[in-house]
Amino acid sequence: MSFARRELPTIILTACGVLMLLAFFTPFEAFTTIKGTLTSWTIVVAATSTWLGFAYMSYAQYRMYQRNPTRIQLIYFITPFAFFSLFLIVGISFPGNVSSPQYLWLLSSIYQQVGATIYAVMFFTLASSAYRTFTVASIESIALLLGGVIYTLRQIPLFPVFAPWLVPVGEWILLVPNVGGGRGAVICAAMAALVVGIRTLWGKEMTMVEA
């Protein structure tokens, strides 16, 4: 039983990974076909497991209510289920399903508005954090401040009218020092990903599977 619980999943993981690598590094069509098949299977697996999201949402909401069983928390508990049911029922009941005018109305009035506004209010939270952290306290923070402010001003049409130098300097920041720092980060992150990936295929790194 231990083999079925530990070793066999590792063997499957390694086999799938190696097949993908063989498709890349060898000229044999058979491996390309296997790669095409396995990668399209991952889409079916992901789509089939979609109700897990509902299960985890239900559990998380229940735990929140359990920790604080007040009336207002009960309303918070019921709300996601109510909207889940509303969207699901409307999405399957009307002709056109998710393309029906009724479902699109729900999307544009609720889903789009809440989603967009949550991002919108981040402007203020980011601004208030910058108020505290973007100070001239050190060379690094000055670099952060200058890089941030100049590139911000370059993107707003008003400022280049009064300070035309913002355009070339802003672009220079994006395409020169940002690329220097960014490339270093990309290379290091890629090396780390490569190491973790190889360890995973080797069976040494099973956290992704165990979780």
Add this chain to the structure above:
Amino acid sequence: MKVNFWEILGAWVGAFFVISVMTMLWKDNPYFRFGQQAIIGATIAHMVLFNMKNVINMALIPISKGQLLLIIPFILGLMTYTRLLKDYAWIAKYPTSVLVGVGVGVMIAGTLRGQIIDQVKATVMDVFAATTATDTINGVIIAVGTVTAITFWIFTREHTGALGMSAKIGRVFLMISLGANWAGEEVWYLTQMIGRLIFLIEVFIKGALLGIA
């Protein structure tokens, strides 16, 4: 221009949710929480609807037409639900192993060349393939930034001496990168906020309240 009942109702409902989420700027309150909880349920329903359709089109219909091999990923997908049962959660390792194995395999293949070799090559070429003095200087700056940023991520040796100086320079380049990222993010959120204000002004106030097209 006449607007119909559903458009007006949509404007009112939308305005309610926009304003309820914006109230969190004052302080955390039930209206914000209500909007937050609403979108959790709505988003999950939205994903479930689309993915259910995918399962039907990509698996069930082809299986019914004779493509029996697709039973395998369908069953693997069903096996993921066993993680909800404590005694059988180990069964969910099988579909996860396939997903992780395939994902890691396709990732490794492209990472070595695309994100390491080609990036190093581009850094070198920025210096030696430059045609003007400005491009050469920029290329040198990029190369210095790349090398020093890499040294910043060396944590197996203490950052003293030459390594320390290099890591400090690398940190400056990384801070400039972070600043540029912050700038992009701030302007993005500003755009989102302006979008919501345009909705409130044009659609809600002018359209629904005042009846101006």
Add this chain to the structure above:
Amino acid sequence: MQGKGPPRSLWERLGEIDYRWLYALSLVLMVIPILRPFGLPTVVSEPTKGYYKAIVDLPPGSVVAVSFGSSLALLDEQEAQFIATWKVYFQHDLKVIFYCTYADSMIILNEELDKIVKPESYGKAYGVDYVRLPYAPLGESGEAAFATNIRGVYPTDIYGTPLDEIPMMKDINDHRGIDLIHFQYTSCTDVEFVIRQWVVPYGKKAIITTLGCCGPMAAPYYPTQIKGFLSGSGMGTELEVLSGNPGPGAVMSDAKNLGILGLLLFLLLGNISYIGKKFGGKG
């Protein structure tokens, strides 16, 4: 947020202004240009020029695959990019395959492509000049699957028509039938998908459109691996200007003019406070 205790210096008070003043000031400043547009010019940047050039330099009859993964919640930021780009596609003799990688993408295509861009108004016919494939949760593995076997991922188009029955798709089933890959997405790490699954294995030309914060993360790959990128609605506006296709970007760009001033004021006050506390002592 004022606290009790001994009187605080001017420098300390400058550094502890209630954030809600910032919020209120910013909101007021954002509303002004919405009500009274400024109409200021937009300067086109190098990545936008590269992006546009990558499209218009394609030989007639080239096929563009658009991996479309945007969200309704991010339409404010990306709408200008989509509409301007799609208009450029249909103004040129190109074939376009739209495939959706996010649930909202299909709805955005219905609303924006069919009702605003209107390919038929450019003389384009569905199935001959462009095709729309439905949503599938691709991820990186799915992109690899699409590049290897399109019919394995999308057996039919959004109308349920098998791809073999669509004239445009008759000879296209993998990367070999695609000349330009275009990623339109909302995640900063998706640029790596296009590099690893299209550029490295097949040497495909690639362009991307993404959010404003992801542009700096895409810059290291420009111009060697991606030929151009649009990040944020500002660059969408630049494309509108460059291609001569006015759209929603101009309104957005104009409205940003004053909204940032509140933030700049607070950054200035925060730094004055810091410098004052460091060098000014008790002020």
